[in-house]
Amino acid sequence: MTSGATISDPKLLDEYNPFLSMAKGFDQAADILGLDEGLREVLRQPERELKVSLPILMDDGSVKVFTGYRVQHNFLRGPCKGGIRFSPDVNLDEVRALSAWMTWKCSVVNLPFGGAKGGVICDPRELSEGELERLTRRYTVAIMDILGPDRDVPAPDMNTGEQTMAWIMDTYSMHVRRTTTGIVTGKPLAIGGSRGRREATGRGVMIAANQALQLKGWRPEDTRVVVQGAGNVGGIGALLMHREGYRVVSISDMYGAIHSERGLDMPAVMAWLRDHGRLEGFPDAESVTHKEQLELDCDLMVPAATENQITSLNADKVKAKLIVEGANGPTTAVASAALHDRGVMIVPDILANAGGVTVSYFEWVQDRMGYFWTEEIVNSRLEQIMVDAFDEVAAVAEQHDVSLRTAAYILSIDRVASVYRLRGVFA
Ligand code: NAD
Numbered sequence: 001m002t003s004g005a006t007i008s009d010p011k012l013l014d015e016y017n018p019f020l021s022m023a024k025g026f027d028q029a030a031d032i033l034g035l036d037e038g039l040r041e042v043l044r045q046p047e048r049e050l051k052v053s054l055p056i057l058m059d060d061g062s063v064k065v066f067t068g069y070r071v072q073h074n075f076l077r078g079p080c081k082g083g084i085r086f087s088p089d090v091n092l093d094e095v096r097a098l099s100a101w102m103t104w105k106c107s108v109v110n111l112p113f114g115g116a117k118g119g120v121i122c123d124p125r126e127l128s129e130g131e132l133e134r135l136t137r138r139y140t141v142a143i144m145d146i147l148g149p150d151r152d153v154p155a156p157d158m159n160t161g162e163q164t165m166a167w168i169m170d171t172y173s174m175h176v177r178r179t180t181t182g183i184v185t186g187k188p189l190a191i192g193g194s195r196g197r198r199e200a201t202g203r204g205v206m207i208a209a210n211q212a213l214q215l216k217g218w219r220p221e222d223t224r225v226v227v228q229g230a231g232n233v234g235g236i237g238a239l240l241m242h243r244e245g246y247r248v249v250s251i252s253d254m255y256g257a258i259h260s261e262r263g264l265d266m267p268a269v270m271a272w273l274r275d276h277g278r279l280e281g282f283p284d285a286e287s288v289t290h291k292e293q294l295e296l297d298c299d300l301m302v303p304a305a306t307e308n309q310i311t312s313l314n315a316d317k318v319k320a321k322l323i324v325e326g327a328n329g330p331t332t333a334v335a336s337a338a339l340h341d342r343g344v345m346i347v348p349d350i351l352a353n354a355g356g357v358t359v360s361y362f363e364w365v366q367d368r369m370g371y372f373w374t375e376e377i378v379n380s381r382l383e384q385i386m387v388d389a390f391d392e393v394a395a396v397a398e399q400h401d402v403s404l405r406t407a408a409y410i411l412s413i414d415r416v417a418s419v420y421r422l423r424g425v426f427a
Pocket of ligand 1: 157158159201228229230231232233234252253254255290304305306307326327328353354356357
């Protein structure tokens, strides 16, 4: 926990529990919607949870058994969609919370998908390429009864990427006896990936920031931005924001943060990161700690690294007046409420980082059509969807006088609930 927190206090354990945090957001929105108890009960629980044991032949000849999960929260609006993460911290509570988040995320940007999430408890740094491939393939086989382009379509998440998706696609295709590119998204371009997918989440973050700036009446040139995380979301988001005229004054990676009040030359920063493997040492900036970075004087903060970074322990020290959540769950519910009370606008994760799943949707559509779009088309359709979703969420926030987070939940829960009412309870 880089914000300096230790989770020994039971109150913090609750605050950091992603499932409780999600349930809080859900309940608040359900109260405002006047959702009846039965429907609440239905939407609060995942529809299906699968736990699998994965015996893997290790390189040294031994057999090790790993545990994996796939949780399908809801498939009322279409096939389930959601990433697969490989991490020692994977647990069922987390996978459940993330699967529900995916339902609300797909709904807020109005994609015809439900939500799912998967995970395997493992430390990929300790596994060879061959072991990782065997683990991925075995996991795919173990969950493939509930997968399918019309049922559940995985994507990359923490510690999984294009190669993992290629292995999943191949394993699934071998079993169904035909190449089925639409079984996963986030694939390499050569096997049915989409142009613009790699940049999509960062681009979506930038579009969300642009929309928030319009609400605030700010200009990018006057907006000092602190970005936590320099990966797919934070690094690309910062680069695109820099290109758009924003003044990115700080960015961090897992080792620390760099800061320059004049503004960082983001293309040079990303080139440095590529060449050196870490931000530290970048010549035109001072080093700051993770904790100091979150307390820097700035206008906009983009937490785009991991969850539980802005918490009850540091929310009062955050100086940004606008937060655009690139990561999933970077602000705890307690911190979010405190910041809202202080007038800080938060563009919530389910809206701000939905660019990734939106272009995943485009990838799935292109795979099904067997016809691939140009990057310009992908980017302009992404922009349209993000702008429309942002405007809808902002309108709901104004109508109910609530935060953008609560508004995003209201909009997405209402959409899922109305489909439920139309389809009825299957008996
Ligand atoms: P990534 O692995 O590409 O990058 C993560 C970055 O954060 C790296 O630069 C890493 O060094 C840095 N980092 C890790 N821990 C840190 C810490 N404690 N403090 C500061 N920096 C730290 O991951 P990503 O794909 O960019 O994902 C980041 C977040 O965004 C995750 O919460 C992920 O679930 C979420 N997200 C990603 C996507 C996507 O399309 N990649 C879509 C939606 C949400």
